[in-house]
Amino acid sequence: MAQAKKALSRTTKKSARAGAAGGNGTKGGARAASKTYSNYIGGEWVAAAGGEYFENVNPADTRDVVGRFPVSTAEDVNRAVAAAKAAAEGWRRMPAPRRAEILFRLGNILIRDKDSHSADMTREMGKVLKETGGDVQEAIDCTFYTAGEGRRLHGYTTPAEMPDKFAMCVRQPVGLCGLITPWNFPMAIPSWKLIPALVCGNTVVIKPAEDTPLSTYNLVKACEEAGVPKGVVNMVTGYGAAAGKPLTEHRDVRLISFTGSTETGRLIAGACADRNAICSLELGGKNVIIVMDDADVDLAVEGAVWGAFGTSGQRCTASSRIVVHKKVYKKFTQKLVERAANLRVGDGANANTDMGPVINAAAVHKILGYIEVGEKQDGAKLATGGKRLTTGAHANGYFIEPTVFTDVAPDMRIAQEEIFGPVTAVIPTNNLEEAVEIANGVRYGLSAAIYTQDVNRAFHAMNDMYTGIFYVNSSTIGAEVHLPFGGTKATGNGHREAGTQVLDIFTEWKSVYVDYSGKLQRAQIDEVSFE
Numbered sequence: 001m002a003q004a005k006k007a008l009s010r011t012t013k014k015s016a017r018a019g020a021a022g023g024n025g026t027k028g029g030a031r032a033a034s035k036t037y038s039n040y041i042g043g044e045w046v047a048a049a050g051g052e053y054f055e056n057v058n059p060a061d062t063r064d065v066v067g068r069f070p071v072s073t074a075e076d077v078n079r080a081v082a083a084a085k086a087a088a089e090g091w092r093r094m095p096a097p098r099r100a101e102i103l104f105r106l107g108n109i110l111i112r113d114k115d116s117h118s119a120d121m122t123r124e125m126g127k128v129l130k131e132t133g134g135d136v137q138e139a140i141d142c143t144f145y146t147a148g149e150g151r152r153l154h155g156y157t158t159p160a161e162m163p164d165k166f167a168m169c170v171r172q173p174v175g176l177c178g179l180i181t182p183w184n185f186p187m188a189i190p191s192w193k194l195i196p197a198l199v200c201g202n203t204v205v206i207k208p209a210e211d212t213p214l215s216t217y218n219l220v221k222a223c224e225e226a227g228v229p230k231g232v233v234n235m236v237t238g239y240g241a242a243a244g245k246p247l248t249e250h251r252d253v254r255l256i257s258f259t260g261s262t263e264t265g266r267l268i269a270g271a272c273a274d275r276n277a278i279c280s281l282e283l284g285g286k287n288v289i290i291v292m293d294d295a296d297v298d299l300a301v302e303g304a305v306w307g308a309f310g311t312s313g314q315r316c317t318a319s320s321r322i323v324v325h326k327k328v329y330k331k332f333t334q335k336l337v338e339r340a341a342n343l344r345v346g347d348g349a350n351a352n353t354d355m356g357p358v359i360n361a362a363a364v365h366k367i368l369g370y371i372e373v374g375e376k377q378d379g380a381k382l383a384t385g386g387k388r389l390t391t392g393a394h395a396n397g398y399f400i401e402p403t404v405f406t407d408v409a410p411d412m413r414i415a416q417e418e419i420f421g422p423v424t425a426v427i428p429t430n431n432l433e434e435a436v437e438i439a440n441g442v443r444y445g446l447s448a449a450i451y452t453q454d455v456n457r458a459f460h461a462m463n464d465m466y467t468g469i470f471y472v473n474s475s476t477i478g479a480e481v482h483l484p485f486g487g488t489k490a491t492g493n494g495h496r497e498a499g500t501q502v503l504d505i506f507t508e509w510k511s512v513y514v515d516y517s518g519k520l521q522r523a524q525i526d527e528v529s530f531e
């Protein structure tokens with residue numbers, strides 16, 4: 001009981017941030033009672049061993065507590081890993097088409113519950129309902145697309161060096177997978193990892209972001225309803241250092257699949273290297289739209305607004321740089337600034353909101369810090385926005401104006417570092433060659449786009465941009481699940497999620513030789529004689 005009280009009075013990361021942001025989140029008294037959620041371990045819904053909870057609050061109104069979730073520690077991770085280990089053999093032995101049947105059921109459950117999952121997601125992370133609908137839809141698409149792999153999971157055959165010998169390669173599951181996910185796509189990103197891991201025959205422990213555990217809870221609950229056997233999927237909620245880190249260090253976890261910041265990714269890669277675990281990383285971005293002088297300027301502005309301010313700029317693929325040919329620079333920036341200034345910022349649950357809040361007080365602090373850097377240190381021109389909204393309907397949330405900097409130089413910090421908020425930097429350029437050089441001149445390599453009517457320019461840019469994703473006459477956001485997703489340079493470590501390429505993360509190859517000659521045949525590598 002004492003422990004439960006302590007847990008109730010404990011301030012959480014989000015609520016502590018709410019306090020720092022100007023209030024303790026209460027309105028004339030105590031917070032309304034909110035639902036208490038559990039970890040999912042070995043098919044049971046259980047409290048964390050320590051009995052503590054953190055609050056998941058609505059970033060549009062921090063008085064609204066979405067739910068209380070377990071503060072997990074190494075002890076909970078150990079239990080979850082043990083459950084996943086116990087379930088591994090049974091799941092591996094289930095034929096992949098049968099595993100896929102369960103996942104098709106999961107897809108239908110997600111379709112049935114799409115609206116309520118979208119509403120939950122808007123409430124816990126702020127983006128507008130249309131976008132959270134898209135996030136859930138991505139999980140649905142990923143489920144159906146990847147479950148189809150249950151009847152493919154192709155290997156291949158190839159001729160052997162010798163007669164009467166057969167050679168082939170088959171995929172095998174890697175084993176036990178730890179999945180660690182961020183808050184900006186709280187169902188889509190977990191699904192990108194979970195569904196392929198399962199269809200390939202792995203068991204998993206998932207640790208969702210502390211800001212958005214409810215959407216992963218909804219996904220895991222749907223797995224339970226679909227009939228995923230006990231122990232195959234396990235979920236522990238909690239903070240990165242307390243719950244994520246022990247997962248990355250656990251001896252029995254063969255693979256860590258991580259999406260999040262480049263800094264955390266580096267720590268995780270180190271933990272995996274220590275025990276030779278497989279590690280797949282999807283990290284930050286500093287994505288770019290190039291607008292050429294022959295571009296359809298209105299279309300380019302449309303793409304820039306969507307790319308820069310969708311999800312309040314909190315997408316790894318957000319258009320945080322726009323490199324514009326000097327001949328259309330004035331026209332483009334005028335239109336962009338006007339559109340940005342007119343976006344309606346508010347609660348994502350309201351139908352007329354264009355842009356929701358940012359995720360938490362730490363994000364507000366970081367984004368406002370970058371805006372100050374842009375103005376005072378970099379010397380860029382703040383063309384619109386730049387302030388936190390704190391009155392009226394914005395008083396209790398984390399709202400920042402859509403912000404456009406113009407006359408930005410490529411080496412300024414706001415043009416180099418990931419801000420992860422509703423801020424974009426417009427950089428003038430003289431020609432395509434220079435534009436591509438600027439566009440490539442950052443440490444990240446996730447997504448890039450060009451607006452031009454000239455097919456030659458489009459192909460030159462496509463060929464010369466060193467990114468994992470490239471768009472022509474479309475924004476930097478909008479990946480589709482049947483194409484590989486990921487980036488170059490500091491954005492990752494060479495893996496790709498989605499597409500069939502994701503199978504290379506969650507399976508390992510086994511080469512199989514079948515000799516039916518009835519005699520010892522030596523491969524060319526072994527052509528030695530003992531006589």
Ligand code: NAD
Pocket residue numbers: 180181182183184185189207208209210238239240241243244245248259260261262264265267268282283284285315316317418420446486487491
């Ligand atoms: P984050 O790195 O702070 O956290 C991501 C996850 O890692 C969370 O679940 C967190 O609890 C956990 N974590 C934190 N420290 C840990 C540790 N020491 N050990 C193990 N786990 C730990 O990132 P975030 O703020 O949640 O997400 C934003 C970042 O994610 C941005 O940089 C964005 O670009 C990136 N992102 C990348 C992609 C992509 O596919 N490339 C997609 C979405 C987001």
